[in-house]
Amino acid sequence: MTAGPDAVLEALDPEQREVALAVKGPVCVLAGAGTGKTRAVAHRIAYAAATGVVDPGRVLAVTFTTRAAGELRARLRQLGTSLVPGAGLERAQARTFHAAALRQLAHFWPATVGGPPPRVLDSKVPLLAEAARRLRIRPGLPELRDAAAEIEWAKVTQVRPDDYPQACSQSFRTPPLGAELLARLYAAYEELCRERHVVDFEAVLELTAAILAEHPAAAVAVRDRYSYFVVDEYQDVNPLQKLLLDTWAGDRDDVCVVGDPRQTIYSFAGATPSYLTGFAAEYPDATVIRLVRNYRSTPQVVGLANRLCGAAGPGGAAADLVAQRAAGPGPELAEYADEQEEAAAVARRAAALIRAGTPAREIAILVRVNAQTAPFEQALTDAGVPFLVKGAERFFDRPVVRQAVGLLRVAARSAAAEDGPGGAPDTGAGEAAGSPVAPGEPGATGATGATGVTASHPAMAQVRAVLTGLGLTREPPSGRGEARERWESLEALSQLAAGFFAASPAATLADLSAELALRGSMGHAPALDGVTLASLHAAKGLEWDVVFLPGLTDGRLPIVYAQTEEALAEEQRLLYVGVTRARSLVCLSWSLARSPGGRKTGKPSRFIAQIRPRPGLAGLAGRAGRAGRDRGGQGRAGRDRAGRDRPGRDRPGQGRAGRQGPRSSDGDPLFLRLREWRRAAAAEQGVPAYVIFSDATLGQIAARRPASSGELAAIPGVGPVKLDRYGAAVLALCAAG
Numbered sequence: 001m002t003a004g005p006d007a008v009l010e011a012l013d014p015e016q017r018e019v020a021l022a023v024k025g026p027v028c029v030l031a032g033a034g035t036g037k038t039r040a041v042a043h044r045i046a047y048a049a050a051t052g053v054v055d056p057g058r059v060l061a062v063t064f065t066t067r068a069a070g071e072l073r074a075r076l077r078q079l080g081t082s083l084v085p086g087a088g089l090e091r092a093q094a095r096t097f098h099a100a101a102l103r104q105l106a107h108f109w110p111a112t113v114g115g116p117p118p119r120v121l122d123s124k125v126p127l128l129a130e131a132a133r134r135l136r137i138r139p140g141l142p143e144l145r146d147a148a149a150e151i152e153w154a155k156v157t158q159v160r161p162d163d164y165p166q167a168c169s170q171s172f173r174t175p176p177l178g179a180e181l182l183a184r185l186y187a188a189y190e191e192l193c194r195e196r197h198v199v200d201f202e203a204v205l206e207l208t209a210a211i212l213a214e215h216p217a218a219a220v221a222v223r224d225r226y227s228y229f230v231v232d233e234y235q236d237v238n239p240l241q242k243l244l245l246d247t248w249a250g251d252r253d254d255v256c257v258v259g260d261p262r263q264t265i266y267s268f269a270g271a272t273p274s275y276l277t278g279f280a281a282e283y284p285d286a287t288v289i290r291l292v293r294n295y296r297s298t299p300q301v302v303g304l305a306n307r308l309c310g311a312a313g314p315g316g317a318a319a320d321l322v323a324q325r326a327a328g329p330g331p332e333l334a335e336y337a338d339e340q341e342e343a344a345a346v347a348r349r350a351a352a353l354i355r356a357g358t359p360a361r362e363i364a365i366l367v368r369v370n371a372q373t374a375p376f377e378q379a380l381t382d383a384g385v386p387f388l389v390k391g392a393e394r395f396f397d398r399p400v401v402r403q404a405v406g407l408l409r410v411a412a413r414s415a416a417a418e419d420g421p422g423g424a425p426d427t428g429a430g431e432a433a434g435s436p437v438a439p440g441e442p443g444a445t446g447a448t449g450a451t452g453v454t455a456s457h458p459a460m461a462q463v464r465a466v467l468t469g470l471g472l473t474r475e476p477p478s479g480r481g482e483a484r485e486r487w488e489s490l491e492a493l494s495q496l497a498a499g500f501f502a503a504s505p506a507a508t509l510a511d512l513s514a515e516l517a518l519r520g521s522m523g524h525a526p527a528l529d530g531v532t533l534a535s536l537h538a539a540k541g542l543e544w545d546v547v548f549l550p551g552l553t554d555g556r557l558p559i560v561y562a563q564t565e566e567a568l569a570e571e572q573r574l575l576y577v578g579v580t581r582a583r584s585l586v587c588l589s590w591s592l593a594r595s596p597g598g599r600k601t602g603k604p605s606r607f608i609a610q611i612r613p614r615p616g617l618a619g620l621a622g623r624a625g626r627a628g629r630d631r632g633g634q635g636r637a638g639r640d641r642a643g644r645d646r647p648g649r650d651r652p653g654q655g656r657a658g659r660q661g662p663r664s665s666d667g668d669p670l671f672l673r674l675r676e677w678r679r680a681a682a683a684e685q686g687v688p689a690y691v692i693f694s695d696a697t698l699g700q701i702a703a704r705r706p707a708s709s710g711e712l713a714a715i716p717g718v719g720p721v722k723l724d725r726y727g728a729a730v731l732a733l734c735a736a737g
Contacts, residue, residue, distance in 0.1 A: 034296025298328030386530030
C-alpha cells in the first residue's frame with residue numbers, strides 16, 4: 001500500500017470515506033453500532049494532518065473511557081507508522097473529559113486562583129458521612145453512596161442545593177433520603193469541600209470551565225493549544241461536559257461529534273442525546289454523515305436490532321443498520337418455568353457452544369441488574385463452565401452477602417449448640433447445590449417459600465431474621481442505586497435459601513450454611529478465560545460472538561421503576577445495546593416464576609412483542625407458553641421457541657464442584673426410564689420433579705450405572721436422605737439395564 005493522504009482513504013467504505021474527507025467545520029457523525037466509528041474518526045484526523053489542514057498537536061479527541069482513548073491513540077500511532085509517516089499523529093491528544101480538564105485545572109490554578117490546586121476526591125462518601133454527622137443524621141453506607149450518585153446528577157445538570165427539591169420533582173427522581181434532606185446534605189457536603197480544599201470530579205469540570213471563562217489569558221492559552229476537537233459518544237454528554245466543550249472551542253466550529261441516538265442509556269445520570277440530535281440546529285452549516293454499514297453482526301442479529309428500535313432513536317436521527325457479514329443462525333427465544341431452570345438452560349447452552357468450538361471468552365450473559373448474576377454464577381459453576389463477572393463483585397464476594405453468610409454461620413452454630421450432640425439429623429447437606437434460585441423480581445416480598453414446605457420450614461424463620469437485620473424488607477427501596485442493589489442481593493439469598501429447603505425439607509440451618517460456604521468457595525476459583533457475566537450498562541462498547549439476554553420479563557426489563565415514556569424508551573434502547581453486542585448469535589429468554597414451584601406471575605417483556613415472528617423469524621414463537629413448563633423433565637424445557645432441541649441437551653450436568661462428569665444423552669434408554677420414574681414419583685408425592693433428583697444427577701446415574709448403594713451414594717446430588725428414600729428404586733432401574 002502506498003503511503004500518503006490518498007492511502008488514508010483506501011479500505012474505507014463510502015460513508016467512512018465521507019467522514020475522512022470532512023476535515024473542516026462542524027461535523028456530526030451518526031454512527032450505528034458496529035459501523036467502524038473509531039476507524040472513521042482516526043482516518044479523518046490522519047487525513048487532515050496529511051493534507052496540512054491541522055497540526056496534529058492541536059487536536060483534542062475527547063472520550064468517555066480510558067479504554068476508548070487508548071484505542072484511538074493506538075489507531076493514530078498505527079496510521080502514523082504505516083500510511084502517513086512523519087505527519088506527527090502521535091502528538092494528537094486523546095483523553096477523557098476529566099483527564100483533560102484536570103491537567104488544565106492543575107496548570108492554571110496557581111496563576112488564576114492562587115496557591116496549590118485542590119486535591120481531587122476519590123469518593124464523595126467519606127465527606128458525605130461527615131456532612132451527615134453535622135446534620136445529625138445517620139444514613140447507612142448504601143444510602144450515602146446513592147446520595148453521592150444523586151449529587152453527581154445534580155452537579156452535572158447544574159442544579160444547586162437550594163434548587164434540588166424542585167429539580168428532583170420535575171425530573172421524576174426518587175432520592176434516597178427525601179428531596180429536602182438530600183438538599184441539606186448536598187449543601188453541607190459542598191461546604192466541607194470548600195473547608196478542606198478538595199474537589200470532586202464534577203467540580204474539576206466546572207472549575208476548569210469557570211477559570212477559562214473568567215481569565216482570558218487562560219482561555220487564549222487553551223485555544224492556542226487546541227483548535228480541532230473530536231467528541232466520541234456524544235449522545236452521552238451531560239450539560240456540564242457540554243459547558244466545558246463550548247468553553248474550549250470558543251467561537252470556533254472545528255468540532256466533530258460522533259454518537260448513536262439508539263445507544264443513549266445514561267439519561268438517569270444526567271446525559272442527554274439532545275446535543276447530538278440538535279447538532280445541526282446548533283450549527284446550521286454542519287455536515288451530517290450517517291454510518292449504517294454494520295461490520296460486527298450477522299444479518300440475523302442486525303435485523304433483530306432494527307426491529308427492536310426501528311428508526312426511533314431520540315429525535316428520529318437514527319437509521320436502520322445494514323449488515324455486511326454473511327448470514328448466521330437466527331435469534332433464539334425461550335420461555336422457562338422459573339429463573340433456576342432458565343439459568344441452568346443458559347449454562348448448558350454455553351457449555352455446548354464451548355464444546356462446539358466457541359471460546360468461552362467469546363460468550364456473554366448480560367442482565368439488567370447486578371443481583372441477577374447469582375443464579376448464573378451457580379449454574380455455570382455446576383456446568384463446569386469458567387466465567388468472570390465484569391463491573392461488579394461476584395455474588396458471594398459482595399460485602400452484604402459475605403456479611404449475611406457469616407451471620408448465618410454463627411446462627412447455625414448457635415442452633416447446633418442448643419440441639420446438643422446428635423441433635424441435628426444427617427440430611428445430606430448440599431444435595432441441592434445444582435438448584436440455585438434466582439433473585440426475586442423488583443417489588444417481590446421476602447422468601448415466603450416456593451412451596452408450603454419451604455414456607456413452614458423452621459430454619460427459614462432464622463434465615464429471615466438474619467436477612468431482615470441486614471435490611472431485607474417486604475418491599476424494596478424506591479428508586480435505583482446501591483440501596484436497591486443491596487436489597488436485591490439479600491432477596492437473592494432469601495430465595496436461594498427457600499429453594500434449598502424446598503429441595504431438602506429435612507435440611508438444617510447448618511446444612512444451608514455449609515452449602516453457602518461451598519458455593520462461595522467455588523466462586524473464588526480463577527477464571528481467566530471464561531464466559532462474561534455483566535450488566536447491560538457495563539457491556540456498552542464491548543462485543544462477543546454469542547450474547548445471552550435472560551430475565552426479559554416486565555419488571556426486569558423494563559425495570560419496575562421506569563414509569564415515564566422517556567424511561568421506558570431508555571430501557572428499550574438498553575436492550576438494543578445488548579442485542580448489538582453480538583456478532584453471530586443472540587439468545588433471549590424469560591421465566592414465568594422466580595423460584596421452582598412458585599407462582600407463575602412473570603410476563604415476557606413488552607419489548608418481546610416487537611421481535612415476534614416476522615419474515616426471517618417465522619416459527620420462533622410457535623410454542624409460546626410451553627417451553628420450560630414440564631417440571632418432570634426437559635422434554636419441553638429443553639426446546640427453543642421453534643420447538644427444536646437445543647444443542648447441549650446431551651450434557652445433563654456436572655458435579656457441584658464443577659468437575660467434568662460422564663456425558664449422557666436424552667436418547668439413553670436408562671436416562672429416559674429414570675426421568676419417567678422421577679415424574680411419576682413427583683406426581684405421587686405432590687412435589688416438583690427437581691426435588692427428587694435434578695437432570696444433572698439423573699444424567700450421572702445413567703452414565704455410571706451404579707450397582708450398589710455405595711456406588712450410588714458416590715454420585716453428586718445423591719445424599720443419605722435421597723439414598724434411603726429412592727435408592728432401591730434407582731438401583732432396580734439400573735439393574736434392569
